[in-house]
Amino acid sequence: MAIWLTGCGAIVVIAYLLGSFPTGYIAVKQLKGIDIREVGSGSTGATNVLRTLGKGPGALVLVLDSLKGVLAIALVYWLFHFAPSQNFIPPTVDAQVWQPWLVIISGLAAILGHSKSIFLGFTGGKSVAISLGILLAMNWQIGLATAGVFAVVVAISRIVSLSSIVGAIAVSIFMIVLHQPLPYILFGIAGGLYVILRHRTNIERLLAGTEPKIGQNVATPEQTA
Numbered sequence: 001m002a003i004w005l006t007g008c009g010a011i012v013v014i015a016y017l018l019g020s021f022p023t024g025y026i027a028v029k030q031l032k033g034i035d036i037r038e039v040g041s042g043s044t045g046a047t048n049v050l051r052t053l054g055k056g057p058g059a060l061v062l063v064l065d066s067l068k069g070v071l072a073i074a075l076v077y078w079l080f081h082f083a084p085s086q087n088f089i090p091p092t093v094d095a096q097v098w099q100p101w102l103v104i105i106s107g108l109a110a111i112l113g114h115s116k117s118i119f120l121g122f123t124g125g126k127s128v129a130i131s132l133g134i135l136l137a138m139n140w141q142i143g144l145a146t147a148g149v150f151a152v153v154v155a156i157s158r159i160v161s162l163s164s165i166v167g168a169i170a171v172s173i174f175m176i177v178l179h180q181p182l183p184y185i186l187f188g189i190a191g192g193l194y195v196i197l198r199h200r201t202n203i204e205r206l207l208a209g210t211e212p213k214i215g216q217n218v219a220t221p222e223q224t225a
Contacts, residue, residue: 004089011106012102013109014075015072015107015110016110019113019117020114021119023044024036024046024049025120027057027061032052036052039052045065045128046061046065046128049061065114065125068114069111069131069137072133072134073133074137075106076099077137079102080098080099080102104183104190107138108187110130111127111134111194115127126199127198128168128195131168139180145174146170149167149170153166158213158214161206161211162202164199168191168192168193168196169196172185172189174188
């Protein structure tokens with residue numbers, strides 16, 4: 001059992017480190033020679049990269065951040081595929097029970113890593129793109145549905161933070177409607193709440209009517225990304 005628990009713990013740590021990998025920071029540093037945390041929104045996420053470097057780099061960071069989430073969950077699936085063939089799972093462990101719980105713990109670790117990167121002094125992004133990748137790996141229908149909600153809201157409002165918040169709320173609804181396992185539902189609630197909390201200053205500006213839309217310049221260090 002000790003070896004099994006160590007293996008599960010290692011997967012969670014790797015998921016956190018994957019989330020922590022600062023793709024936005026590296027992209028801006030390499031292409032423009034500046035610290036993205038000191039410009040625009042101050043976030044390392046894809047939206048701030050878009051504002052700083054343009055559509056191409058912004059899209060690249062969006063994809064890479066999403067892939068970090070996919071990989072974090074893929075590692076869990078790999079463990080449960082590999083373990084039975086190597087007699088790695090103890091007889092007392094029910095893989096069908098353990099897998100969804102390890103999936104959500106690893107997913108939350110990756111989300112935390114993205115927003116609190118160990119490589120950037122525990123700073124980072126708002127965890128939206130990586131959350132999308134995690135959802136796509138957990139259940140692609142929910143991932144696509146959430147992305148669709150985000151796209152519709154951003155097309156109507158032109159406000160990324162509002163779209164992210166609505167998408168975070170929609171996740172839990174989709175989890176329940178599609179009858180997902182309890183751990184996944186709890187992930188939708190916990191992950192959604194965390195993303196919303198990361199946007200608390202954006203919510204204040206939304207209520208005040210001062211939140212910028214896509215294409216508007218951002219001068220403060222607390223805008224969405």
